[in-house]
Structures are given as C-alpha cells and as structure tokens.
Amino acid sequence: MKFQNKEVLTGINLQVNPGEIVTLIGPNGAGKTTLVRVALGLQAPSSGQRLIRKGLRIGYMPQKLHIDDSMPLTVNRFLELTGCRLTAVPDALGRTGVSHVRHSPLQSLSGGELQRVLLARALLHKPHLLVLDEPVQGVDVTGQKELYQLITDIRNASRNREHCAVLMVSHDLHLVMASTDKVICINQHICCSGHPHQVKQHPEYLRLFGGESDELAVYTHHHDHHGVDGHILKPQGPVSEGK
Secondary structure (H helix, E strand, C coil): CEECCEECCCCCCCCCCCCCEEEEECCCCCCHHHHHHHHHCCCCCCCCCCCCCCCCCEEEECCCCCCCCCCCCEHHHHHHCCCCCCCHHHHHHHHCCCHHHCCCEHHHCCHHHHHHHHHHHHHCCCCCEEEEECCCCCCCHHHHHHHHHHHHHHHHHHCCCCCCEEEEECCCHHHHHHHCCEEEEECCCEEEEECHHHHCCCHHHHHHHHHHHHHHHHCCCCCCCCCCCCCCCCCCCCCCCCC
C-alpha cells in the first residue's frame, strides 16, 4: 500500500469474523489509520483487494470530532443528521449510557460523554461491523476502562442478533488487552498477531513496546472465544480484508 509514493503497508492480510473484537496496535506512523481507511472503503489499496460480505452495514467512530463553539447543535440533532429512524436515537444513547445528554449541546459534553455519543452514532444503523479509531481519546483512565467494557458488552449483546464484529485501533495497550479477542501488531507490516497473551510475549511486540507488557497482567481477564475460532459461531465470510 503506497501513499504519496511512500510504502506505508506491505503484505497486510486482515480478516474480521462475525462476533469478534480485533484490535490494531502499533507505533505512530505504523499505518493503522491507512489500514482502517482501506477497511472502510475510503481508500483503495494499491495492490490486493478489499472483500466485504454482501449487505454489510458498517458503523464508524472517528478518533476526534471538531464542532465549532458557535454552532447550535444538540446531541439529538447531531444523531438525527445520520438519517436514522427517530426511535433509534434514544435506544442508541441508552445502550451507551448517556440518555441524559440527549438534549444537551454537543459543546457542553465531557470527554467521556462525547465519546459515548460518537459510539451511539456508530450504532444507529445496527452495524455488522463497528470500526473504532482510538475510541477512548480524551478520556481519563477510569473512563477508558469503562468504555472498553462497554464495547465488549455491546459485542456480547449483539451475538444473538447481528453478530456485530469490532475492529478497533488503540494505543492504550495495558487496558485494551483485556477487551479484545485478537491483537494485530503492525509497523508497516504485521509484526505479530494472535490472542493477547501470545502477542504480549512475542519478541517483535517486546521490541516495539518494551516494558509496557508488564502492566498488562493487571487488567487481563479470561476471554469468551465463542465466534472467534469458528467452533461455536461459524464465520459467515470475511467482514473486510486488505492485502
């Protein structure tokens, strides 16, 4: 994958299965955002191809949102601008725990409230795939842990309905490891991938992030692998793939 004649991604093969949480990690400039843009169909790969399941609905949560302070925009109006059903707004805000801000100006929200509103926006059209770019941006540590748990809860709740998968980008390694089924560490190529326990011990991961791996044990929990290995929930074809 080239950008402005510079090779930014090489030999990447990414697949996300229904009901799975996949997290992309890597240093700044590793190509995470470019890979997400390819997965979303916003950028065409210079080689290889992007394959998605027919009828796939994607919900996207951007890393940041800039709203002019002078713009009179409430949370309710912001979400209605997506063209969703009117009844979908209170349901999505309820799922993300911020029903109380529905009629508040966007500019008045705290960092954690804004991120939950953006997550609610991504849920409005009942996506099969949630793409979350640094979903805990601007949130304190306690709020980060709560948001990651919320993302896991949303995935788990969807398993009996749309089998929602999650593709997430994060730098918060010591927190996100407890909220993902598979980690893919990239640095213009895939350095290592697999279950969080495996990745945190991989030489390439340790070379990139060093002693940060020692912090992971504090937050690690046992994972429910239903839908990850295909033995319980059989994959229904790749959600997205780029090479």
